Amino acid sequence: MEASLDQFILAAAIFVPLIASGCFFLGLGSRRGLAYLAFGVPFFASFWTLFRFEGVEIAENGYRFVIEWENTGLQQLGIALRLGLNGISLPLFALAGVVGFAAGWQALHSEMVQSRACLGLLAMMQAGLMGTFASVDVFFFYFAHExxxxxxxxxxxxHGGRDRRGAAIEMTIYLTLGALLSLSGLVALYVSSGLESFDLASLSEHLKTVPLSEGLQTWIFPMLLFGFGILVSLFPFHTWAPRGYQAAPTPIAMLHAGVLKKFGLYGLIQVAAPLLPAGKAEAFDVLVWLALGNVVLVGFVAMAQTELKRLIGYSSVMHMGYCFLGIAVGSTMGLSAAVLLMTAHGLSVALWFLLERYLRDRAGTSEMSRMGGFAAKTPVLACFFVAVVMAVIGLPGFANFWGEFGVFLSLANHEDMSVALVLALLGILFSTIFGLRAIAKILFGTPSEALQLRDKETPIHDLEPSERLPAILLLGALLWIGIWPRSVSDNIDQEVLRKFPDQVVTKNLESN
Amino acid sequence: MNEEILFYLFSTLMLFGGSAVVLSRNPVNAALYMILALVSLAVLFLTLDAFFLAALQVLVYAGAVMVLFLFVIMMLDVDLRERSRPNIMAAALGLVTTGAVVAILLTWVGEGSTIRPSVGSVPTPGNPLAFVTGSKAFGYALLTKYMLPIQVAGFLLLVAMVGAILLGRRTKLKSSEGKDGS
Amino acid sequence: MDGVLGIEEYLVVASILFCIGLLGVILRRNVLLILMCLELMLNAVNLALVAFARYSGNMDGVILTFFAITVAAAEVAIGLAILVALYRRRKSIFLQDLNLLGR
Amino acid sequence: MNDFKLYAEANDWGLLVPEISLAFGALLLLCREALRKQGRESGGGLAFLLQGGLLVYFVARYLFFDPRPDSAGESAFNGMIQQSFPADVMRCFFLGCAFLTSLFANPGLRERRLPQAEFHALVSLAAASMMLLVQSNHFLMLFVSLETVAVCFYVLVSYHRGSPYSLEAGLKYLVFGALSSAILLFGIALLYGTAASWSGGTAPSDPLSFTMLEQFVAANSDSLAVRAGTAFVLAGLAFKLGAAPFQAWVPDVYQGAPTAVTAYLAVASKSAGFVVLFNLVTGPLFGLREFLIPLLSLVAIITILFGNLGALTQTNVKRLMGFSGVAHAGYLLVGIIAAIGMHPDVPEKSVFWAIVFYLLSYSLASYGVFGVMGVLAPTEDADQPRSLYSSLAQKQPFLAFTLAVGLGSLAGIPPLAGFIGKLLLFVVAFQAELYGLLAVMVMGVVIAIYYYFAWIRETVFPPLPSLDSSDKEPQVLWSPQFPSLLLACILGLLTLTTILLGFYQSSLGQSF
Structure with missing residues (x-):
């Protein structure tokens, strides 16, 4: 296959950060130069692929820019390194590029720049993220995630905060359990398909003609559901997430909550749901109830938080519930709304974590009761904060709106989901309450005494230009999708329709 | 008929010796009972026409191994009687295990054949490794078919010798270097 | 020859002796006695092997016995050497006193 | 006497050049030691040269002269041994283990003023007999070489004869070993006796030979005596593997033995046991598959649970490695069960490859970890609390990195070799439809993450500053030594291989 410029850029988005990470560890090259390379190339690639996507012909099975290396050393197991993007992975790939750039920028302007090892690990993470969403091969999809x-x-x-040792170990155990469960599920899929291949495209092609027996599907789907579910903090397995994010350094929290966590949902949409329809039908009730647990119960817990970083963690867990609901409904609209919401949520939560860091730098704490009056002192920061809270609540004009709205509509269209719809709408109420409360406590009111004292020592200043850049970038992306959703959703719809052809085609509201 | 008498007499003696080893409190007595059991076993070998093994049994076990035991007992020269009673749990566990083993074996008894083929004194060309009584047969077998195992066994004994010398040397470590070679 | 004495008798005696040895290994606390009981077990197997060999007219079992005797002698030699070395340091050969590990 | 002439002519000593050279090398070492002048140190140079040279010879033989051996196997020495390509791979493997053991043990021996020549001679002899063990095709050969290995290890375990720990470990190992060999011999006797007096068909002329037993066992698979004999044989082998019911010695002996010997015991001796078990269950005992699968499954479950649960509470890292070694034996047993389950349908080589790759990754990681432990060991090396490793990363980053990679590979974290090992085992277990065992395995792996990670955490992550500064514990002035250059190179090589094998291993697997 002749390598075109598109394919070259797609591959570069993964391998440049990987090589840069190696250079960081080996001590070659300057920090800044390497960092710009490691985060700039994926950033560029994400725009390039977004704009070129329509124009490129489809190579196979809805994938474009396909590029493959057969000789990976694992071809004995039917594993080949295949890269490519389809309508579902495109927005997430772009999300990874954008959030990665913002996170990398933040890391470069924080204390993390001191350590080459840290930057190297961050670049490695970026390579993994780009690789996860660009893999057509299920094995490398998993591998890049790890x-x-x-x-x-x-x-x-x-480099975490107070609770880092405990949080790191809890997170490791949960996430490894999730990863192992999903790996077992994927291996089960691989073995039972009898195809001896991990290639997603040929797997789905094969299973379309020869579906797995129902008994097998009801076994494999729950494995994948809970495996991926743990990775996305599905309801009873979510406790690692707020704790981990609270301890995590900001770039990590942005990248993990914003992008990496979407791996599980992506796996469910891209692999589990289309390949195992009968298994999904069987697990429908469980999935809906657990997702509602995410929305309602975690929403309650989120309202009780007093610390901003924990609050963001819980709210991120809560919004994952909507994505699960969209997947559970399984209609075209539900699925594409879920993908859209994943993208939107990734941008908004990354922005929120970023702003939390700015606030914490100024207040010296993440405790909301010990802040206050920021609106007067730092108007620009306050504007960003209000905007991100509005996005999280799901107000029109922001990307999140279309995602949540689509999920609700798909729930309403489904015949017996009225209870779920009501409970899910309750979630909006919760997020409004905790969002507005955070605004009230942080931005308005009189500053706490500690804060006033601090202000006297080092006057609190508004955002620096270098701090504004990543925030503007993320907010811009949110607004762009919010105002012109079709730029993303058309591709998603197309791919969802291709993957789930037997679904009832409902009129797509975003296109109105 | 003689064989039967020999068998019953010496198997009784052997089992008696074995039980006495397990039950006796004094290791010296135990070692002596052990010699009784081993010699009785040699007689049982005789009733099975394994003359060479019977000789070996007396020479190696009764003559060398047990002397080694007695030697160690004398060398340690302390009160070696057991002070503590055996643990009840362990005893119960042991009884259950052994009971199970005996039960399995007794169920099986009866499957085997009881016809004893006659024996020759030297191997025959047609059946080179048939059961024969002479020690010559051992020589043939060990130096032809079992050449490799016998070499390995030689090295096994070498290892045992080296190990025993190494571990048994009475040298102060750390303070001074080992003086004697192996 | 006369056929009255069957292989069963030998096997029963052998398995009883094996079990006696096993009981001894499990019950006794004196390492010297444990080593002796292990020897008893090996001897019981030897008896079974020779009986099997004799009754099936096959030489291999007897040769295996020969090797088993060799191995047993080597094991005893090493065991006693370790025991003596240990006794020099711990002044005891009882299992309940050999408990440094795992604390 | 013609038959004897034939027998004698069948002894082709040329096939055993590596074993014979090792044995004569050991003799040479011992002779030189006996004739050595007073006061002159005898190093291990000769031993390294011999073992390393043989390893190179072996590898070169396959790479350059005889790249595609027929793995059908040829019988030699009147059926005593059978040579095949898998067996040759294992021979190389044992040579490598012996080389590493000699190398790792040498500094400790010199420091404690223990005789070196004897140690290296014993290691070489143990390697030679393990090489014969994996080739043996006859129960007599199996018994004799197994016992030679055992006797070598009795001496090696108690080699630190100044230390009561080492001697106590040696004694425990000896008592358990002798018990298991009596049971093994009893099992062999039962199989031999029933086969020799088989009245249903033609009794095999050599009832101890694997090849001849195969047919007999297949025809008498429901005979109680055959089953009892098999169970006894397996129980005897379980001692070598460190599997239930003979696993109790493992933690004690691993703790008390000199560290290099522990590594040898954990890797080489266990691997030998597994290869023998594999040969037995796919060869002579295959007729009993209905009996073997449930029996071994039970053993595997108990072994995995015992190992992992036991390791959870350990703070002494040598004991921890012991318990985790038991757990790894359990995972490997799952591979063995898969081999029985699929034997006639799937070419056994693919399952064997999974087992060998797992052994390989396990040995690389174990030698890395034990190598670091050996460098850091205090004078009494049975006494290694985890706290000894705290902040190792600050003091010796190289050692900490080696340790972390080794532990990560043992835990099965991608992209290290251990992960691919587990993946291959998962795949074969799925193919053999061992779902229950897989669940236990996944559970075990998750538990294992906890204790491995706790150790990595102790090593890598800086300890928290203690909250109240009053109890400033006197910091132990412990500055780990950097290992000698050769040792450091070898450790680096092990680490590198562990990482590389995570990415590339196919050309190795294709030879099988």
Whole structure:
């Protein structure tokens, strides 16, 4: 296959950060130069692929920019390194590029720049993230995820906050359990398909003609559901997430909550749901109830938080519930809304973690009761904060709106989901309450005494230009999708329709 | 008929010796009972026409191994009687295990054949490794078919010798270097 | 020859002796006695092997016995050497006193 | 006497050049030691040269002269041994283990003023007999070489004869070993006796030979005596593997033995046991598959649970390695069960490859970990609390990195070799439809993450500053030594291989 420029850029988005990470460890090259390379190339690639996507012909099975290396050393097991993007992975790939750039920028302007090892691990994580969403091969999809996951543990353990040792170990155990369960599920899929291949495209092609027996599907799907579910903090297995994010350094929290966590949902949409329809139908009730647990119960817990970073963690867990609901409904709209919401949530939660860091730098604490009055002192920061809270609540104009709205509509269209719809709408109420409360406590009111004292020593200043750049980038992306959702959703719809052809085609509201 | 008498007499003696080893409190007595059991076993070998093994049994076990035991007992020269009673749990466990083993074996008894083929004194060309009484047969077998194992066994004995010398040397470590070679 | 004495008798005696040895290994606390009981077990197997060999007219079992005797002698030699060395340091050969590990 | 002439002519000593050279090398070492002048140190140079040279010879033989051996196997020495490509791979493996053991043990021996020549001679002899053990095709050969290995290890375990720990470990190992060999011999006797007096068909002319027993066992698979004999044989082998019911010695002996010997015991001796078990269950005992699968499954479950649960509470890292070694034996047993389950349908080589790769990754990681432990060991090396490793990363980053990679590979974290090992085992277990065992395995792996990670955490992550500064514990002035250059190179090589094998291993597997 002749390598075109598109394919070259796609591969570069993965391998440049990987090589840069190696250079960091080996002590070659300057820190800044390497960091710009490691985070800039994926950033560029994400725009390039977004704009070129329509124009490129489809190579196979909805994938474009396909590039493959057969000789990986694992071809005996039917594993080949195949890269490519389809409508579902495109927005997530772009998300990884954008959030990665913001996180990398933040890391370069924080204390993490001191350590080459840290930057190297971060670059490795970036490579893993780009690789996860660009893999057509199920094995490398998993492998790249792990490549991104390991730096997470290490960085939390090395550079985390107060609770880092405990948080790192809890996170490791949960996430390894999830990863192993999903790996067993994937291996089961691989073995039982009888195809001796991990290639997703040929797997789905094969299983379309020869579906697995129902008994097998009801076994494999729950394995994948709970495996992936643990990775996305599905309801009873979510406790690692707020704790881990609280301990994590900001770039890690942004990358993990924003991008890496979407791996599980992505796996469910891309692999589990289309390949195992009968298994999914069987697990429908469980999935809906657990997702509602995410929305309602975790929403309650989120309202009780007094610390901003924990609050963000819980709210991120809560919003994952909507994505699960969209997947559970399984209609075209539900699925594409879930993908859209994943993208939107990734941007908004990354932005929120970023702003939390800015606030913490100024207030010296993440405790909301010990802040206050920021609106007057730092108007620009306050504007960003209000905007991100509005996005999280799901107000129109922001990307999250289309995602949540689509999920609700798909729930309403489903015949017996009215209870779920009501409970899910309750979630909006919760997020409004904790969002507005955070605004009230942090931005308005009189500053706490500690804060006033601190202000006297070092006057609190508004955002520096270098701090504004990543925030503007993330907010811009949120607004862009919020105002012109079709730029993303058309591709998603197309791919979802291709993957789930027997679904009832409902009129797509985003296109109105 | 003689064989039967020999068998019953010496198997009784052997089992008696074995039980006495397990039950006796004094290691010296135990070692002596052990010699009784081993010699009785040699007689049982005789009733099975394994003359060479019977000789070996007396020479190696009764003559060398047990002397080694007695030697060690004398060398340690302390009160070696057991002070503590055996643990009840362990005893119960042991009884259950052994009971199970005996039960399995007794169920099986009866499957085997009881016809004893006659024996020759030297191997025959047609059946080179048939059971024969002479020690010559051992020589043939060990130096032809079992050449490799016998070499390995030689090295096994070498290892045992080296190990015993190494571990048994009475040298102060750390303070001074080992003086004697192996 | 006369056929009255069957292989069963030998096997029963052998298995009883094996079990006696096993009981001794489990019950006794004196390492010297444990080593002796292990020898008893090996001897019981030897008896069974020779009986099997004799009754099936096959020489291999007897040769295996020959090797078993060799191995047993080597094991005893090493065991006693370790025991003596240990006794020099711990002044005891009872299992309940040999408990440094795992504390 | 023609038959005897034939027998004698069948002894082709040329096939055993490596074993014979090892044995004569050992003799040479011992002779030189006996004739040595007073006061002159005898190093291990000769031993390294011999073992390393043989290893190179072996590998070169396959790479350059005889790259595609027929793995059908040829019988030699009147059926005593059978040579095949897998057996040759294991021979190389044992040579490598012996080389590493000699190398790792040498500094400790010199420091404690223990005789070196005898140690290296014993290691070489143990390697030679393990090489014969994996080739043996006859119960007599198996028994004799197994016992030679055992006797070598009795001496090696108690080699630190100044230390009561080492002697106590040696005694425990000896008592358990002698008990298991009596049971093994009893099992062999039962199989021999029933086969020799088989009245249903033609009794095999050599009832101890694997090849001849195969047919007999297949025809008498429901005979109680055959089953009892098999169970006894397996129980005897379980001692070598460190599997239930003979696993109790493992933690004690691993703790008390000199560290290099522990590594040898953990890797080489266990691997030998597994290869023998594999040969037995796919060869002579295959007829009993209905009996073997449940029996071994039970053993595997108990072994995995015992190892992992036992390791959870350990703070002494040598004991921890002991318990985790038991757990690894359990995982490997799952591979063995898969081999029985699939034997006639799937070419056994693919399952054997999974087992060998697991052994390989386990040995690389174990030698890395034990190598670091050996460098850091205090004078009494049975006494190694985990706290000894705290902040190793700050003091000796190289050692900490080696340790972390080794432990990560043992825990099965991608992208290290241990992960691929577990993946291969998962795949074969799925193919053999051992779902229950897989569940236990996944559970075990997750538990294992906890204790391995706790150790990595102790090593890598800086300890928390203690909250109240009043109890400033006097910091132990412990500055770990950097290992000698050769040792450091070898450790680095092990680490590198562990990482590389995670990415590339196919050309190795294709030879099988």
């Amino acid at each position: 490549l991104a996951l390991i730096p997470t543990f290490v960085l939390i353990g090395l």
